[in-house]
Amino acid sequence: MKELSEAEIRELAGQLRSPQGEQGIDVGQKMHETNINMTMAGVDALKLVKGDILLEIGHGNASHVKQTLNRDHGLHYAGLDISETMHEEARRINSALIDRGHASFHLYGGETFPFPDNLFHKIMTVNTIYFWDRPSAILEEAHRVLKPEGLLSIVFAQKSFMEELPFVEYGFRLYDNNDIERLVEQTLFEIIHTQTVTEQVESKDGSQVERTFTTITLKG
Numbered sequence: 001m002k003e004l005s006e007a008e009i010r011e012l013a014g015q016l017r018s019p020q021g022e023q024g025i026d027v028g029q030k031m032h033e034t035n036i037n038m039t040m041a042g043v044d045a046l047k048l049v050k051g052d053i054l055l056e057i058g059h060g061n062a063s064h065v066k067q068t069l070n071r072d073h074g075l076h077y078a079g080l081d082i083s084e085t086m087h088e089e090a091r092r093i094n095s096a097l098i099d100r101g102h103a104s105f106h107l108y109g110g111e112t113f114p115f116p117d118n119l120f121h122k123i124m125t126v127n128t129i130y131f132w133d134r135p136s137a138i139l140e141e142a143h144r145v146l147k148p149e150g151l152l153s154i155v156f157a158q159k160s161f162m163e164e165l166p167f168v169e170y171g172f173r174l175y176d177n178n179d180i181e182r183l184v185e186q187t188l189f190e191i192i193h194t195q196t197v198t199e200q201v202e203s204k205d206g207s208q209v210e211r212t213f214t215t216i217t218l219k220g
Helices: 006-017 021-045 065-071 084-093 095-099 135-145 177-184
Strands: 053-057 076-081 103-107 120-126 146-157 190-202 208-219
Touching: 006 021, 021 065, 021 084, 021 120, 021 146, 021 190, 021 208, 053 135, 065 076, 065 095, 076 084, 084 095, 084 103, 095 103, 120 135, 135 146, 135 177, 177 190, 177 208
Parallel strands: 053 076, 053 120, 076 103, 120 146
Antiparallel strands: 146 208, 190 208
16 A cells, blocks of 8 residues: 555544545445454453343444344444444444344434433443543443443553554544543443453554554443
8 A cells, every 4th residue: 555645644534533425434344344353342341131222432334233233132232423424324234223123323423422311231432532532521421321330341452552553643542551540530430351452453554563452341
C-alpha cells in the first residue's frame, strides 16, 4: 500500500471515528475484519446466557451480530452508534434479525443513551473508548442503563501499540490498563477481570503489525 499523505491520514482518522459515505462503508468492513478477535473477546468476557439483553456501544457495520447471537441463543442485541452510515449498514446486514425481533439498532449523539434505566444485562464496546470526549459520562450512562450487578466489557488496543500508528494524533485518546483503572475509579463500576492478548493484524493503513489488546470486564 502506498504511503498515505497527511491529508489522507487525517481523513482515515475521521472515518475510524465515525465512518461516512462509500468510503465509510469500506472502512466499516475493514474494521469488522481486523477487529473480529477483539469483538469476540468482548462477547466472551460477558458470559452471555439465554435471555440476556445485550447492548453494544459503537457497533460499526455489525457483521458480527449474527455470529454473536448464534453462539448464545435466546439473546436480544441492541446496537448504538454515532454514524448514520454504520447505522444503515447494520440494519441492512442484519435485516432478518431485526424482522425476527432479535436485534435493533439506534443512533445517538455520542453521550446520552436513548434507553430507560436498568434495561440491559450486559454491555460491550470495542475500539470506541479512544473517541469518547467525556469518558466518565459515557460510563455513567452505561451504568444507568445496566441492570444491578450487570457486566460491561471494554476492549481496547494498548497505548504502546496505538501510539505507533500515524492516524492517532488526530482525535484519539490512548489508554493503558492504569489509565482505565483511574477512569473506572471515578465511576460506580468495579473491575473484576482483565485479559491481554497479542495478535498479528493488518493495520488500517495496510501494514502488518503486532497488536496488543486488552479486555477489561466491569461489574455495575
